[in-house]
Amino acid sequence: MSTQLTVLAGVLLDENAELSLEDLCRACGVERMVLVEMVQEGLLEPVDVRLAPWRFQGDALRRARTALRLRRDLEVNFAGIAMILDLLDEIDDLETRLRRLEGRFE
Amino acid sequence: MKFKDYYEILGVSKDATEGEIKRAYRKLARKYHPDVSKESDAEARFKEVGEAYAVLKDPEKRVAYDQLGSGVHPGEDFTPPPDWGAGFEFSGGFGGDGAEQFSDFFESLFGGGGRRRSAGPGFHQGPGRDHHAKILISLEDSYQGATRTITLQVPTLTPDGHVQTRQRTLNVTIPKGIREGQVIRLAGQGAPGGAGQPAGDLYIEVAFQPHRLYRVDGRDIYLDLPITPWEAALGAKVKVPTLGGKVDLKIPRGAKSGQKLRLRGRGLPGKPAGDQYVVLEMVTPEPRTAEDEALFRKMAEQMPLNPRAVLEA
Numbered sequence: 272m273s274t275q276l277t278v279l280a281g282v283l284l285d286e287n288a289e290l291s292l293e294d295l296c297r298a299c300g301v302e303r304m305v306l307v308e309m310v311q312e313g314l315l316e317p318v319d320v321r322l323a324p325w326r327f328q329g330d331a332l333r334r335a336r337t338a339l340r341l342r343r344d345l346e347v348n349f350a351g352i353a354m355i356l357d358l359l360d361e362i363d364d365l366e367t368r369l370r371r372l373e374g375r376f377e
Numbered sequence: 378m379k380f381k382d383y384y385e386i387l388g389v390s391k392d393a394t395e396g397e398i399k400r401a402y403r404k405l406a407r408k409y410h411p412d413v414s415k416e417s418d419a420e421a422r423f424k425e426v427g428e429a430y431a432v433l434k435d436p437e438k439r440v441a442y443d444q445l446g447s448g449v450h451p452g453e454d455f456t457p458p459p460d461w462g463a464g465f466e467f468s469g470g471f472g473g474d475g476a477e478q479f480s481d482f483f484e485s486l487f488g489g490g491g492r493r494r495s496a497g498p499g500f501h502q503g504p505g506r507d508h509h510a511k512i513l514i515s516l517e518d519s520y521q522g523a524t525r526t527i528t529l530q531v532p533t534l535t536p537d538g539h540v541q542t543r544q545r546t547l548n549v550t551i552p553k554g555i556r557e558g559q560v561i562r563l564a565g566q567g568a569p570g571g572a573g574q575p576a577g578d579l580y581i582e583v584a585f586q587p588h589r590l591y592r593v594d595g596r597d598i599y600l601d602l603p604i605t606p607w608e609a610a611l612g613a614k615v616k617v618p619t620l621g622g623k624v625d626l627k628i629p630r631g632a633k634s635g636q637k638l639r640l641r642g643r644g645l646p647g648k649p650a651g652d653q654y655v656v657l658e659m660v661t662p663e664p665r666t667a668e669d670e671a672l673f674r675k676m677a678e679q680m681p682l683n684p685r686a687v688l689e690a
Contacts (some may be wrong), residue, residue: 278548278549279566280549280550280552281564282562282564283559283560284561284562284580297577298507298509298578299502300506308457341412341413347380359412362593369594371594377636
């Protein structure tokens with residue numbers, strides 16, 4: 272067993288970072304058509320959908336990978352996943368608000 | 378090695394039909410899917426359920442498992458008999474890329490097919506595959522920026538064609554102001570490519586350890602601040618912890634419990650930086666002596682107050 276030690280500074284994929292369609296395909300391990308389908312279902316939004324080639328904000332990676340896991344594990348289609356992800360976002364927001372308010376009513 | 382009762386894990390009887398097994402699996406998969414579930418052990422449960430389903434949905438594996446399992450109790454120490462597997466040929470076909478994480482119990486029965494399958498694409502001829510990892514950091518790491526160590530299990534091919542897992546340790550710079558769920562991309566740190574082909578990238582997703590004092594919402598930080606009734610009534614200047622150290626906070630005269638005060642720019646760094654919100658939480662002193670009690674009664678006399686007036690309309 273060998274150990275390799277390196278200090279690495281990566282690129283932060285925030286809303287200012289952009290990924291190409293190819294980057295996203297490779298990072299997700301899927302063909303273009305899969306991501307095109309996600310865009311058509313409104314699951315992923317390119318920075319400008321009319322502008323080819325598509326570019327995506329950094330946080331699209333996490334959304335796309337979550338969608339692919341849900342599709343693989345639960346066999347939900349992308350339309351269903353788009354709804355699940357929207358609801359999960361809403362739950363996250365509500366839970367954050369709830370935690371913020373909890374202190375007041377304990 | 379402990380024997381695993383796959384029927385019990387899925388909550389079905391030994392004579393469950395394929396349909397019953399599938400329904401039970403689906404229900405549990407929805408409940409424990411790590412992307413959806415709020416259960417603390419969701420990931421472990423989901424894996425267990427997936428492993429049970431991989432065996433029970435496959436008629437070959439299920440028959441083999443049933444033969445093996447007769448007379449063994451779950452949790453009992455267990456070693457597969459030496460002639461185990463004779464007469465069965467497992468055709469694989471389970472999983473997806475979660476399959477590499479099945480238990481030793483599974484591996485000893487059905488082999489490391491999943492592990493090899495998932496490692497395989499790392500050695501193909503084209504560009505290397507991208508890899509993904511997660512890292513747990515503290516809020517302070519995000520506030521100040523940091524270097525953190527991450528250990529990855531990397532499948533490698535031995536000269537005789539077997540797959541071995543090698544540990545790889547990387548020191549990664551955590552950019553200042555990174556938020557929960559954000560991803561750091563390390564170019565060329567994924568799987569090696571084929572001859573003359575570039576290596577894949579490594580993507581590291583960041584999660585925060587729960588903090589003793591603070592809650593986080595995007596770049597904003599929330600802190601509950603206990604105050605006394607006299608601080609609330611008369612106003613006060615108190616020391617408040619922030620990620621960047623203690624600061625003075627002015628509590629306004631007549632402050633209320635639950636009131637939110639903002640310390641601009643004291644949240645996670647960024648453009649713009651987040652704020653820290655201090656949520657006031659009034660603590661009522663408990664009268665311990667007769668004098669204490671007299672003081673409260675005096676207050677009641679001196680400052681008559683009907684906080685429930687609004688309820689009496």
